[in-house]
Amino acid sequence: xxxxxxxxxxxxxxxxxxxxxxxxxxxxxxxxxxxxxxxxxxxxxxxxxxxxxxxxxxxxxxxxxxxxxxxxxxxxxxxxxxxxxxxxxxxxxxxxxxxxxxxxxxxxxxxxxxxxxxxxxxxxxxxxxxxxxxxxxxxxxxxxxxxxxxxxxxxxxxxxxxxxxxxxxxxxxxxxxxxxxxxxxxxxxxxxxxxxxxxxxxxxxxxxxxxxxxxxxxxxxxxxxxxxxxxxxxxxxxxxxxxxxxxxxxx
Numbered sequence: 720x721x722x723x724x725x726x727x728x729x730x731x732x733x734x735x736x737x738x739x740x741x742x743x744x745x746x747x748x749x750x751x752x753x754x755x756x757x758x759x760x761x762x763x764x765x766x767x768x769x770x771x772x773x774x775x776x777x778x779x780x781x782x783x784x785x786x787x788x789x790x791x792x793x794x795x796x797x798x799x800x801x802x803x804x805x806x807x808x809x810x811x812x813x814x815x816x817x818x819x820x821x822x823x824x825x826x827x828x829x830x831x832x833x834x835x836x837x838x839x840x841x842x843x844x845x846x847x848x849x850x851x852x853x854x855x856x857x858x859x860x861x862x863x864x865x866x867x868x869x870x871x872x873x874x875x876x877x878x879x880x881x882x883x884x885x886x887x888x889x890x891x892x893x894x895x896x897x898x899x900x901x902x903x904x905x906x907x908x909x910x911x912x913x914x915x916x917x918x919x920x921x922x923x924x925x926x927x928x929x930x931x932x933x934x935x936x937x938x939x940x941x942x943x944x945x946x947x948x949x950x951x952x953x954x955x956x957x958x959x960x961x962x963x964x965x966x967x968x969x970x
Contacts, residue, residue: 758846
């Protein structure tokens with residue numbers, strides 16, 4: 720609870736700046752986006768209080784703990800699941816006759832955004848997964864911990880989403896997608912030796928896929944992609960089990 724309160728408290732200045740300024744870091748990313756580093760900052764403060772500088776160093780090192788991913792097959796869902804969901808979403812929207820522009824994908828832009836979004840994902844997942852999720856899973860089962868963390872994650876975004884002019888209906892659909900995404904992140908984390916890097920890369924691919932959806936996410940509809948993600952998360956929960964969301968347990 721201390722961690723969550725600190726994350727929200729650190730985010731308030733960014734929300735206030737976002738309310739007063741329309742500055743954007745890049746097109747589609749308002750200045751409020753810098754709040755993504757609040758989970759990392761909050762976790763670092765608490766870890767430093769508990770374990771000093773060595774603890775903070777260990778927390779940061781987990782952002783690149785790819786060596787924990789023992790089975791390379793896990794890179795398939797980590798990298799490809801979110802793009803696949805967006806491709807299916809695009810097909811569904813075309814089938815339903817929803818207005819869609821022709822896709823405009825720049826390789827250079829995609830690469831630049833991948834780097835930017837990866838750094839942003841480090842700011843979030845080093846806190847959510849590197850600090851918060853393990854004690855939550857010890858107290859509740861993996862599914863319950865995923866849903867609780869996903870709820871906090873969604874609510875944390877409400878202010879900037881409202882500042883971007885998103886409707887309550889859109890935010891509701893986005894929140895459903897966010898809960899499903901957190902279940903999938905915890906699933907990948909638990910099955911890759913508790914790799915924070917796996918969570919960061921999956922989070923990055925989620926945001927990049929949304930950004931590249933025609934065009935720069937302008938026609939992204941969470942009420943189309945959300946049910947697809949919920950279906951995937953439901954299947955994962957059934958097959959791997961809600962208690963651990965994993966076939967094997969790692970130390």
